[in-house]
Amino acid sequence: MRMQLIMCLTLLCFTPVFALTPKTPADKQMGNSSKTNSTQKYVDVDQDDGEFNAIGSKKKKKSTKSSSAKKHVAAMHSTGDMVMIINPEMRAQDLNEAFAFLRKMSKTRAISMTLLDGRSFTHVLSMDVMKGGTMVIVKTSTTKGVKYHVVNIENIENITHE
Known part of the structure; x- marks a missing residue:
């Protein structure tokens, strides 16, 4: 299962982070998830192996601590809940x-x-x-x-x- 998340993540440094679903209710109805915004960066999430990459770039293997934290965020997102990670x-x-x-x-x-x-x-x-x-x-x-x-x-x- 693949979803897109808005990421401004530095989990290892414990800085405030916001991970929100990029789809609005209108986008969900239309099936449109290819929104772009100059201040937001969309990230592909592959829940099978925990690898993340910016759209259009190669996947790079992240550390296990970072991957497990991102898997947790992705799992919470699959339930439809909004996730906000703060300091x-x-x-x-x-x-x-x-x-x-x-x-x-x-x-x-x-x-x-x-x-x-x-x-x-x-x-x-x-x-x-x-x-x-x-x-x-x-x-x-x-x-x-x-x-x-x-x-x-x-x-x-x-x-x-x-």
């Missing part, structure tokens, strides 16, 4: 600001955090981003006292009021 520090900052906003809006309502694996933390007292920006220390209040949880940034689905 973990930026995501941590956004989550921290969201937590501060919820805390400021209502000091009496409990804040809860839902993780991608289905777990949730209720009565979140504080959220501290670690130095590297890839992990968060979540302080929760339980009937047995205060507990601390260390969570990867990419595993946090949302933060809400209860």
Whole structure:
């Protein structure tokens, strides 16, 4: 299966990256996927072997770490979901600001955090981003006292009021 992705990727350097589907709903109906834009570069994705190349150039074998990351992005794209890869520090900052906003809006309502694996933390007292920006220390209040949880940034689905 072949698809096209808009790539501005430097996965190994952890810079902000956007990988979006180039097809609009009108293009999908018409079967037209050959749009070009001077600021965007389209890339062929071959999911069989993980090789990527710019359209019209020879395929070059990428490192296995880069190939596996690109396969993951391609697999997510095959489901029709939009994928936006951002710097973990930026995501941590956004989550921290969201937590501060919820805390400021209502000091009496409990804040809860839902993780991608289905777990949730209720009565979140504080959220501290670690130095590297890839992990968060979540302080929760339980009937047995205060507990601390260390969570990867990419595993946090949302933060809400209860």
